[in-house]
Amino acid sequence: MNEPTHGTVHPVVQEVTARIRRRSAATRAAYLDRVAAAAEQGPARSRLACANFAHGLAAMGTPDKDALRRFVKPNVAIVSAYNDMLSAHKPFETYPALLKQALREAGGIGQFAGGVPAMCDGITQGRDGMQLSLFSRDLIAMATAVALSHDMFDGALLLGVCDKIVPGLVIGALAFGHLPTILVPAGPMASGLPNRDKSRVRQRYAEGLASSDELLAAEMASYHSPGTCTFYGTANSNQMLMEVMGLHLPGASFVHPQSPLRDALTRAAAAQVLRLTALTDTYTPIGHVVDERAVVNGVVALLATGGSTNHTLHLPAMAAAAGIQLDWADFADLSAVVPLLARVYPNGAADVNDFHAAGGTAFLIRELLDAGLLHPDVKTVAGQGLDAYRLAPALADDELTYEPALADSLDLEVLRPASTPFAPEGGLRMLRGNLGRAVIKVSAVAEQHHVVEAPAAVFDDQYDFLAAFSAGALDRDLVAVIRYQGPAANGMPELHKLTPALSVLQERGHRVALVTDGRMSGASGTVPAAIHVTPEAAAGGPIARIRDGDPVRLDARTGVLEIDVPDGELATRAVAAPPPQQHDPVGTGRELFAAFRRSVGPAEYGASVIHSLAKASA
Template sequence: MSSRPLHPRLIEVTQRIIERSRDSRARYLQRLEAAAAKEPVRKGLACTNQAHAWAAAPENDKIMMREMRQPNMAIVSSYNDMLSAHQPLEVFPAIIKAAVREVGATAQFAGGTPAMCDGVTQGQPGMELSLFSRDVIAMSTAVALSHNVFDAALYLGVCDKIIPGLLMGALQFGHLPAVFVPAGPMTSGISNKDKAKVRQLFAEGKCGRDELLASEEGSYHGAGTCTFYGTANSNQMLMEVMGLHLPGAAFVNPNTPLRDALTAAAGRRAAQITALGNEFIPVGKVVDEKAVVNGIVGLLATGGSTNHTIHLIAIAKAAGIEINWDDFHDLSEVTPLLARVYPNGAADVNHFHAAGGMGYLIRELIDAGHMHDDVLTVAGHGLRRYAQEPFLIDSKAEWRDAPAQSGDEAVLRPAGSPFSADGGLRLLSGNVGRAVIKVSAVAPEHRVVEAPAIVFDDQDDVLAAFKRGELEKDFVAVLRFQGPRANGMPELHKLTPALGVLQDRGFKVALVTDGRMSGASGKVPSAIHMTPEVLCGGPLGKVRDGDIIRLDAELGVVEARVDAAEWAKRDCPTADMSKNGHGMGRELFASFRASATGAEEGAIALGLAH
């Protein structure tokens, strides 16, 4: 099939991002060019610096480093063995080091970054560190690379804040090539539908904790990422459509020969694209305006995580590129939804991969004019290289074209017959502020809710009211003081089972909050990331119990139906956030909370001015 011309909306949004970012992007690229070197960067160090840098290296590696001709790769990893997604990364450095030696290069483990799991901290005090762990990861990435002895870097990571943090850090060293190396999803366990059913039964008191734990262990049962399509797997999709993985690397299971072959291939490829050779591909040029737009389109076409309406903004900012929620909304109106993976469907990412996966998806989007093909990737020029999938041949990864037909159109469809004509992510605005909503998993009959507000300041108060039987009615839960500056913007996903129960009982329910819901945002309509946040005077704070709230996801409206004169007289409340400032390390993040930008600005606590 020949490609159609680029969709006019894709051209329009890309061009306005280019214009909006012209000055900041130019400054970023100027610094990139100034930092790039045509010889090993370690050559510029004094002898004592050099000796320190390779004192513990194997003797043969020392010989190559002393010769000052071959590239030296940095390995930055989020490995830990508590978290299933990161446990497989333990063996990756040895695989990479052996692979780069095959092409006459060296590699060193430059540093580790923290990696926390929202699935473990969900609903707990530690969750209030989660969003800012992204910025800590960016800083720790910079520390790892600050020794200035590397000619390229390989980034090992997977989950929610880890990939955005690694990429934000990598972009501060934009003159270095960067290859991202994933671990892959765990094999499929019990179905996501069955898991969600047991969670709801537990919320209703109809099953016990032993049954709930058995269900959860049947789902989260081995090494690799969770198999639902939340933020972790949305990360891997993004790295692929932005050209930062090797093609088809995202969803190959860990601890398999193909996974190890892809890891080795990533090391060899990183060694081939340094400034010392003839194919220099610095990460700061891979992540340009077109790549960012491709990332947004990929997110929309797959029904990906709402967290990326925050993270992609921060990533783009790190490369001198300015995007906002209008860009997401306008692209969503014309981007076809081609995948249904839980929570937007019954399948998991293994089913998606088996049906054709990323190679099929990318080809469909390019051919339909919904993605830019003319981009630079770690595999070379052109995103069409990613319309391929890897196979194991003689113990090495080789590539061939992705299948021409979807293996299961209940999971993955061609662009000509999508699940929906739009991407299911929408901007909401009104007198309470601006928010985003993901409707790809919300049934059409639930997309408009008009009901009295019940105002809460803590998610536990919502659950307590549910248990007391006080929420057996139509209502909109207005949950305040959940933004970045209030308490670090924790995910509120533990509200989903209770609100889902009420919706299933026939009540009209919705959530409006300045907090996050999660990559698993599901069937209950939720206006999230409300900005400005209430702690900073956001008008959502003017809502009182009993005010009629209208959430209309079809028309893009979220508003309090209160007389304008009365609304203007109301003050925003103050909050006592003292209980959120201590315990579980939260006191260490006070400066992050104090300096964080708003959700639509990426909730950034770092200095990323260009």
């Protein structure tokens, strides 16, 4: 990495940001016009008819009701993804009461405006319900909009942690871009069985060497209490991005749910959102926080930490909600200059608690700022630009305070300074070739596996692949092609069930890779996987023309994904028919999402049903 002059932003970061700004000029301007128009109207509840307003106050206690009636206090919407099935969201059970009290003490009022659905990819892995997972992001965005649509609010506090939930909350909130909004996290559970030990049990089970009782015991020792799962998958990547994009309070991401510091941060979020409303002189709406610079900062943080591949879908979708056009080439160009500063499972042995103890987000953000890899001059909910995020939260006499980040990492196997990174480039790359475009995560893939050339083994369902593996029919070099798994085909489920079997083949010494138009888990790792292939098979993409035995080359070094078949022959091949089970699937609610499958946009633009038409036309 070429070191920029201290205090300047790296030229590639500047150029990518400028390119995004040029590309987005019309859509961003239109979005900001809508934000300005909404802001100029002032608190919307002042224009409600008496009957409308009375409905909005009917359930409130007398002091709060009187204050709202006189329009003398700001009213904050609380929108929550609470349920007590998801460990990460269980802590939110007590947050509404805590936030309402903190708002009262700070001179405001809070109303629980609505709940949004929250499903767990860990539970639905390999099940039909996984076909609803990605679509749940846009459904959450819509539910957030419903919660905020009552014209009663001056700001919002959004409670969510996991995979599709945080992006959905942000997309919904950006539809109300004139409202100041803070994301309120819950924190990770305490460390349990080390993730690599769990992974080894999974591989042994895939080989028939461990029983289901052993596997269940290992899984329950890993996932064991309230809080976010401790590996660095999509849920914890969400938290990292919200902090670096200025939507969390500094240092809020990885404090334990049961910690007094967590309660202090939650109360502080309530007090802070009141300082940002249009009733103050420090008005900071979310539509101004999420700008081109904040989006680039999010991509940089994702790359520097080897974060979840799911964010190659979610970041473009969130950006589009703010009128910003982000594409995979932007990820690729930034990845070439952003060093890898963290190794957290599946990119290393440590978990997010180890990352937090080593120095955490404050150390990481300081290093990236000092290296010129982040834009410091952004709006944030902290109100002080990104430099406020160099500080780490602490308690002093039960009061929240902030201290400078650690001068040095406490564990160089987990977190490193920008001067001595784990790798000179980020953890994500883009692949191009005659099979289309795809994304690959290389931060956990050993260098000797970055290039794989082998015959294709083609499947239209992950269970057909697993059955062939169990029968011993795949004990060879191969590129597993799992197609008809894209958003228009079946909602783009994660295919994490493939990981143990593919890992076994790789450990046996075979050259192995995966090519799919589906997703892998945010915890995907050691096997090279070209994912999110677009155009997808359901759109007639070249992946639907691959045949068993075709030579396929995946080269993460040069960014190539191609099939060694003459272009003329490939173009004239018939498109393979989709599997029978994809014709209007029913059960587990899938029939309710038929309209989503018909209208969803391509993976490169976020696989969204909300912005697909506008993005495609742009």
